[in-house]
Amino acid sequence: MSQGLSPIAFLTRTRRPGRIGLTDILSWAWLILGTLAVLVPVVWAGLSSLKPAAEITRFPPTLLPRVAVQQTVPGFDAPLSLWTVNVDGQSREMAMIRRIGLKAQMVDPNNPGTPVSVDVKSMSPVQRLTVATENYTDPLTRFDFLTFLKNSVFVTFVATLLTLIVNALAAFALSKYRFRGEKAIFVLIISTLMIPLTVVMVPAYLVVVGVGLVDSLWGIIIPTIASPTGVFLLRQYMLTIPDELIEAARVDAASEFRIFWRIILPLTAPALAVLAIFSVLWRWNDFLWPLIVLSSRENFTLQVGLNAFQGEFSVQWNYILAMTFLSLAPVTLVFLFLQKYITTGIAGTGMK
């Protein structure tokens, strides 16, 4: 919005140029505090997901992922931890052999023969920055997260594809034809917006059991395909496509389905894109419905898997946070690149 402004003018620009009032300062304070409130928990979880298991529960925590440096010293079997020690007013790096009360027995790695006793208060651990990639690789290989990930990708992709086709067909019928019951059907479809999942989840589960889709990925795909939001969004857009295009195609003896496929669908692309973004976000983030329908572990989606995992391994925060970030990454990417579509889509329909 403010291209071409110098950074200073950009930052100090206000309604009345040249004067910064109290309102402006308060506004900025509010916006910056709000931005921090949004970012801090997310960034903190992200940094923590890079910490090794031994470091993640350290209190008070370090901001950046660090790990204690260890070194093998001749004459000792296990590697020893390195500490910065103050000896005779000199700062030296030494390896700790053992700790007895307030004293620690230290040794110079280059001169392992002569241990010295050092006051614990005068030493601090030598640390280096680290990235615990095992937090990300372990859950994918040792636990079932690769399966969860595959399931989530499958559900999101297939459900979005079917959502686009089924709702575009319905929107086509409701925008380009006049037929008996047109209005009633439109009202009927839109009225399902008023029925939240939480009200019908018990009987909807029974229906899914009845049609044999319980504990299957199709059981979470098929019931979510028909979307009143989708029909509404696409119909409103298709209404703006001139009917003359269809008439011309009919003169050329095109079939109705071909008109849909070759003319209407390509022209509806912007609205389809908005619905696709929404559908991807809905299906990727879905929790309650998959939680009800899926019961065996190999069918879990990422969200249900994450929830189950945190119940079983409540102490392994390094793994939990890494998988949380894995689930958050695609959404963040979608947001970074398609932010404009999403916000205008929501402002236009008032739905999410």
Added chain:
Amino acid sequence: MSTPKSTDLGGRALDFVMGIVEAPINGFERLMGRKRMPYLFLAPNLVLFGIFTFLPIAIAVGYAFTGGTGLFVSDRPFVGFDNFRQLLQCEDYLRPGSCRESLFWTAIWNTLWFVGFNVVATLLVALVTALILNRAIAARGFFRAMFFYPVLLSPVVIGLIWKWFLDRNGLLNAFLQMLGVPPEIFLLDVGWSRFFVVVVSVWFHMGFYTLILLAGLQAIPKDLYEAAAIDAASPRRTLFRITLPLLGPNLLVVLILLMIRSVQIFDEAWVLTNGGGPGTANSFIVQYIYQMAFGSDLRLFGLASAASVLMGLVLLALTLIQLRLGRKMES
């Protein structure tokens, strides 16, 4: 119409698939005529809505009046209003312990408190943010996007991120220790956990309502403000005499929408509080329904459905109010 043949492989594959899909649909058109085509196009959508939305509503009512633990309505004995009686029988509605279904009433009171605090807090935060973003402030697009970002995250992810933030070894406690305040296990304390369920909910959803209010603010004609400026009206006067009255209908719609959504609180609170803890301090209506139907081995579908029907009626009433307000806004 002559079809332009695609030259690339993907396009040709798609053409091939569509050729197969097209044949029966075109056959239907030749057989039934063009006038019947919209019904065919609507069929998949309507069948899905019928099976997975309208049929469940009918079954929900059927379930609510039957007992036992059978899954199918035919296996379930008719019990009349027993489920509703069990839910509503209470000596003193203010004391959930005195009710036959004390868990249900605990959930109702928890939900009511949550709705009250959450609606007020979200509305205030969203309104202030929208008013600020409506000013000619720099980097407006960035801030709007920033506040909106949490709306897109999954409730499970949000629950976990905040759980870690509020952990005994988390950042908040580290910050408090810097100030000399002893660490607290926030999510094991009744008061703190309830407070943070509201905080997380505001954090999660306020961007959505900010966006709607911002759209409303930008629809207010600019000449009104210019007129106010000529009259040298104070900013406070402009806010209370122009902005808020003209935003009023929008605010009402947001208020009702917020109530409808808040009543259905479940996902993020469930993850954050480990299923409504400590104890039942954060157990809400949807959680009650979920636990009665799926959470235990009891599978009390009748009781869960009766509770769903009651909640559905409340939500329906709120929705009808919203529709009425929406219509008023348009006229």
